[in-house]
Amino acid sequence: MDLRDTILGLLSWRPASGYDLKRIISNSEVFYWSGNNNQIYKSLIELQNEGLVTHQVHIQESLPAKKVYSITEKGLAVLHQSLLRAPEIPELRKGFLIQLAWAEILPDGEILALLEKYEQEIAGRLRMYQAQTARPGRSPDRSPREKYLWKRISENLSATTRTELEWVRQTQQDVRERKF
Amino acid sequence: MDLRDTILGLLSWRPASGYDLKRIISNSEVFYWSGNNNQIYKSLIELQNEGLVTHQVHIQESLPAKKVYSITEKGLAVLHQSLLRAPEIPELRKGFLIQLAWAEILPDGEILALLEKYEQEIAGRLRMYQAQTARPGRSPDRSPREKYLWKRISENLSATTRTELEWVRQTQQDVRERKF
DNA sequence: TAGAACATGTAAGACGTTACATGATTCA
DNA sequence: TGAATCATGTAACGTCTTACATGTTCTA
Numbered sequence: 001m002d003l004r005d006t007i008l009g010l011l012s013w014r015p016a017s018g019y020d021l022k023r024i025i026s027n028s029e030v031f032y033w034s035g036n037n038n039q040i041y042k043s044l045i046e047l048q049n050e051g052l053v054t055h056q057v058h059i060q061e062s063l064p065a066k067k068v069y070s071i072t073e074k075g076l077a078v079l080h081q082s083l084l085r086a087p088e089i090p091e092l093r094k095g096f097l098i099q100l101a102w103a104e105i106l107p108d109g110e111i112l113a114l115l116e117k118y119e120q121e122i123a124g125r126l127r128m129y130q131a132q133t134a135r136p137g138r139s140p141d142r143s144p145r146e147k148y149l150w151k152r153i154s155e156n157l158s159a160t161t162r163t164e165l166e167w168v169r170q171t172q173q174d175v176r177e178r179k180f
Numbered sequence: 181m182d183l184r185d186t187i188l189g190l191l192s193w194r195p196a197s198g199y200d201l202k203r204i205i206s207n208s209e210v211f212y213w214s215g216n217n218n219q220i221y222k223s224l225i226e227l228q229n230e231g232l233v234t235h236q237v238h239i240q241e242s243l244p245a246k247k248v249y250s251i252t253e254k255g256l257a258v259l260h261q262s263l264l265r266a267p268e269i270p271e272l273r274k275g276f277l278i279q280l281a282w283a284e285i286l287p288d289g290e291i292l293a294l295l296e297k298y299e300q301e302i303a304g305r306l307r308m309y310q311a312q313t314a315r316p317g318r319s320p321d322r323s324p325r326e327k328y329l330w331k332r333i334s335e336n337l338s339a340t341t342r343t344e345l346e347w348v349r350q351t352q353q354d355v356r357e358r359k360f
Numbered sequence: 361t362a363g364a365a366c367a368t369g370t371a372a373g374a375c376g377t378t379a380c381a382t383g384a385t386t387c388a
Numbered sequence: 389t390g391a392a393t394c395a396t397g398t399a400a401c402g403t404c405t406t407a408c409a410t411g412t413t414c415t416a
Contacts, residue, residue: 001275001276001278001279005278006278008282009278009281009282012282012285013282029272030274030277030278030281031278032271032272032273032274076285079282079285080285080286082279083279083282083283083285083286083294084286084290084294085279086297087275087276087279087294087297087298087301088275088276089301089302089305090272090273090274090275090276090344091212091271091272091273091274092209092212092270092271092272092273092337092340093212093270093271093272093273094210094212094270094271094336095181095267095268095270096181096267096268096270097210097333097336097337098181098185098186098189098210098211099181099262099263099265099267100329100332100333101189101210101320101329101330101333102189102192102193102259102263103263103329104320104322104323104325104326104329105192105256105259105260105263106260106263106264108325110264111329114263114264114267117266117267118267121267121269122269125269140281140284142284143284144360145284145288145360146284147360148354148359148360149280149281149283149284149291150281152280152347152351152354153277153280153281155347156274156277156344156347157272157277159343159346159347160272160340160343160344162343163339163340163342163343164270164336164340166339167332167335167336167339171332174328174332179328180324180325180327180328
């Protein structure tokens with residue numbers, strides 16, 4: 001599942017401009033790219049050259065014209081193929097664990113301070129996920145099944161973050177009580 | 181915590197050759213880079229030019245000579261600074277969630293097949309972590325505290341993976357029972 | 361009046377991966 | 389005899405990010 005597949009997926013939900021895609025990808029944690037123009041506009045041109053998407057120019061009064069992209073039959077077929085590919089294992093990039101790995105050179109107090117800062121960050125992130133899930137209209141909802149799947153996707157991120165929060169709290173407690 | 185910091189950290193544990201570092205990084209999930217030569221050998225040269233590491237050539241009979249790198253005082257100071265930086269939030273790249281996001285075009289049976297394949301992958305990964313934790317001598321152990329921290333790091337990955345496993349099993353069950 | 365939102369695009373560079381190049385030794 | 393391990397390095401390429409460039413409209 002690379003950015004191209006993701007764009008095809010988004011367009012299989014509904015037509016969108018490059019700017020729309022940028023906004024969606026930037027604000028989403030699931031679509032984990034930064035949502036920079038360079039990749040998105042280049043990918044759209046590429047996908048169009050391959051006949052997987054088309055676009056129509058919409059002229060707006062008092063706003064710049066925009067190119068609204070739609071997925072083609074061929075694009076849908078390609079998307080279908082990538083959905084059937086073997087699932088990838090998650091890539092977990094936790095810089096904080098590397099920080100902890102060399103924390104031997106720090107006194108207990110500084111390790112605790114780090115753990116507390118990390119807890120704050122994670123707690124904030126969890127609140128963000130929960131607020132985002134509550135907001136309606138942000139996800140495809142073409143059937144009860146699709147609604148369910150998107151709820152589960154959102155719950156996946158929350159569950160992962162909750163586990164992280166429990167982990168850091170337990171670690172804090174152990175360090176405070178010097179349980180080692 | 182980038183690759184350079186990670187190399188400094190590893191060298192703060194013990195001197196190592198580029199090849200040693202490559203092996204450690206390749207086999208570790210915490211140090212999440214691929215461990216390719218290009219980055220590692222280039223970083224070592226860079227770090228040496230900045231005076232953060234030095235090396236001694238060890239000539240071995242019946243094996244190629246190697247450059248054994250050590251961290252300098254200056255390198256230790258730089259490492260200390262990066263340990264005190266504000267913790268980064270984990271980057272979770274779960275391609276599978278994106279696959280599920282567009283699974284509306286698949287029948288229940290194919291979604292279930294995907295979920296089962298994913299479960300297998302995750303279960304395998306969890307077994308791998310647990311086996312790796314059991315293996316001794318793979319981590320710094322300069323004090324009970326450091327030993328504890330490394331245990332917690334390893335437990336973090338296991339806990340995250342266990343949560344993922346529970347999530348996929350619950351999702352499977354819901355889809356089987358069509359709970360939506 | 362300054363900044364955010366809308367809208368499309370390009371340039372430069374950092375970051376990361378695979379594959380290539382070389383060559384001895386060890387093990388199945 | 390072929391593959392894996394040890395050991396250092398380079399080339400080519402793909403991915404991803406930040407910043408630049410341009411211009412209007414709306415809001416604080």
